[in-house]
Amino acid sequence: MTNMIRIEFPIKNEEIAKLKAGDSILISGKIFCGRDAVLPRIAKMIEEGSIKDAGFDLEGGCIFHTAVSPAGVGPTSSNKLEIEGTMGILSSSGIRMHLGKGELRKETIELLNQYGAVYAVIPPVTATLTNNILTKRVAAFPELGMEAFYELDVRDYPAVIAVAHGESIYER
Secondary structure, three states: OOOOEEEEEOOOHHHHHHOOOOOEEEEEEEEEEOOOOOHHHHHHHHHHOHHHHOOOOOOOEEEEOOOOEOOEOOOOEOOOHHHHOOHHHHHHOOEEEEEEEOOOOHHHHHHHHHHOOEEEEOOOOHHHHHHOEEEEEEEEOHHHHHHOEEEEEEEEEEEEEEEEOOEEHHHO
8 A cells, every 4th residue: 555645734835746646645624615516606706806705715725526415525527617617716716736536638737737736536435535524614605505615624535646736647
C-alpha cells in the first residue's frame, strides 16, 4: 500500500504545491459540497462580488462534487458542464481542491494549474464517507434541499489526486 498523505482544510497554497498527480490522500477538516444545481449560483455570486457577504470563506477550501442526502454522500461526475464550467472561477476565488469523479477537459486542467488548484477523485464509498462526517451545515441555498451548498467537517476522506500542476492521471 502506498503512503497516504494527510491534508487538512482549509489548506495553504504551499501544501497544494507539494501534491502530484497519482498521490493518495486522506482529507480532513472543513470542506464544501455542491453540484449541478448550486455551483453555478456560487460562481454567479463570485462574479457579482456578493460572495464576500455569504457567511463562508472559500480561501484554501475544497469543494466535493456531491449532494448531501439522508443516504449519505458520494461523488458525482465532475465533468458535467454545470460543474466543470465553474471550476476555474471557484479556483480563482480560493478553492484549492475540487473533489469528484471523472476525467476533465484540457482547458479545465490548464485553469486549475493557472490558479494553483488540484482535482482529486474519490471512490464511490458512500457508507464509509458518511461515517467520516463529523458535522454538517447548510452554508447557502437551503431551498435546494440536498442540492444546497453544504459545509462538512470530515475526517480521513480517501482520494487520489487526479490533476495537479497541469498533469492528469488520465493522460499517462
